[in-house]
Amino acid sequence: MATRRKGPPTKLSSDAKKELSVVVPTYNETENLRPLCERLFAACKAAGLTIELVVVDDESEGSEETEKIAKALASEGYAVRIHCRKKAEGRGLSSAVLLGFGMAKYATLLCMDADLQHEPESVPDVAKPVLEGSAEFAIGSRHVEGGGLGFEWSMLRRVVSSGAKMLAWFLAPSTDPLSGFFCVSKEVLKRGEGKLNPIGFKIALEVMVRCRCKPIQDVGIQFQERNAGESKLSANQYKLYLEQLFSLYMATYGPLIVLLVILILLLLSANPRRGGYMALTSLLPTPRKLTG
Numbered sequence: 001m002a003t004r005r006k007g008p009p010t011k012l013s014s015d016a017k018k019e020l021s022v023v024v025p026t027y028n029e030t031e032n033l034r035p036l037c038e039r040l041f042a043a044c045k046a047a048g049l050t051i052e053l054v055v056v057d058d059e060s061e062g063s064e065e066t067e068k069i070a071k072a073l074a075s076e077g078y079a080v081r082i083h084c085r086k087k088a089e090g091r092g093l094s095s096a097v098l099l100g101f102g103m104a105k106y107a108t109l110l111c112m113d114a115d116l117q118h119e120p121e122s123v124p125d126v127a128k129p130v131l132e133g134s135a136e137f138a139i140g141s142r143h144v145e146g147g148g149l150g151f152e153w154s155m156l157r158r159v160v161s162s163g164a165k166m167l168a169w170f171l172a173p174s175t176d177p178l179s180g181f182f183c184v185s186k187e188v189l190k191r192g193e194g195k196l197n198p199i200g201f202k203i204a205l206e207v208m209v210r211c212r213c214k215p216i217q218d219v220g221i222q223f224q225e226r227n228a229g230e231s232k233l234s235a236n237q238y239k240l241y242l243e244q245l246f247s248l249y250m251a252t253y254g255p256l257i258v259l260l261v262i263l264i265l266l267l268l269s270a271n272p273r274r275g276g277y278m279a280l281t282s283l284l285p286t287p288r289k290l291t292g
């Protein structure tokens with residue numbers, strides 16, 4: 001069993017906001033919802049936070065059961081709401097998160113996974129910089145002090161994760177920009193209205209870039225093994241990630257990228273002795289010989 005966050009509850013400064021909407025996307029997470037809710041409310045109570053849990057579930061074989069569990073939790077006194085989205089209304093992790101943000105009643109929003117890979121005990125830590133106003137965006141990171149992996153990840157998964165992280169290098173100043181554990185205020189999120197493109201799994205990166213969040217604060221978290229159920233990460237998610245990266249780079253550096261390409265072409269063509277002219281002309285279509 002993985003180790004949990006240790007230490008005393010997070011202390012918030014007296015002028016920090018103390019209310020938080022926690023949004024959790026779910027897809028077949030029946031076994032995880034109850035433990036997530038119980039641990040989340042206990043941890044936030046210990047930190048003096050008033051929270052609500054907003055679950056956005058996409059239609060799956062587990063949806064009926066998930067709804068029953070959420071309603072049972074609400075009847076036990078937990079501030080839990082669930083929106084069960086039908087396939088026709090749309091689907092996907094990122095759009096579910098944005099839908100949940102839209103349903104939230106408090107001014108500060110936090111997003112986390114349902115599978116307990118993100119420890120509910122770390123929620124007050126991740127929310128703290130935004131609640132206290134010292135950052136516009138806070139993100140759970142495995143790569144800063146206090147952060148790490150609570151289990152053995154396969155070499156392939158480590159390599160893919162590092163590669164994916166490096167590709168986002170020039171977009172956001174975070175050590176773990178693909179993390180799904182983050183906090184932002186409604187006010188900052190509003191800057192992205194009409195611009196956020198909810199494709200794929202990487203909604204934190206999308207928000208950081210399109211809402212021009214500054215400063216961004218990394219908060220050490222232990223990333224744990226999935227508690228129960230199965231991962232929904234598929235090869236298609238990597239393809240969507242590349243599409244998302246392209247769009248974000250164009251939005252951030254668009255004119256600069258075009259200028260750079262023109263500059264390189266000009267440099268190549270201006271220096272024919274080094275083969276630049278040849279290189280340039282070889283890119284052009286060969287003229288066809290006229291016959292007849």
Ligand SMILES: Nc1nc2c(ncn2[C@@H]2O[C@H](COP(=O)(O)OP(=O)(O)OP(=O)(O)O)[C@@H](O)[C@H]2O)c(=O)[nH]1
Binds near residue numbers: 233
């Ligand atoms: N609403 C909704 N939630 C989703 C969808 N896909 C995944 N999720 C949820 O998003 C969270 C993260 O999904 P995971 O499958 O754990 O993906 P991951 O954590 O990036 O990958 P692993 O490390 O392999 O677990 C979980 O709470 C899922 O239930 C979806 O299409 N719709």
Ligand SMILES: [Mg+2]
Binds near residue numbers: 115
């Ligand atoms: Mg997961």
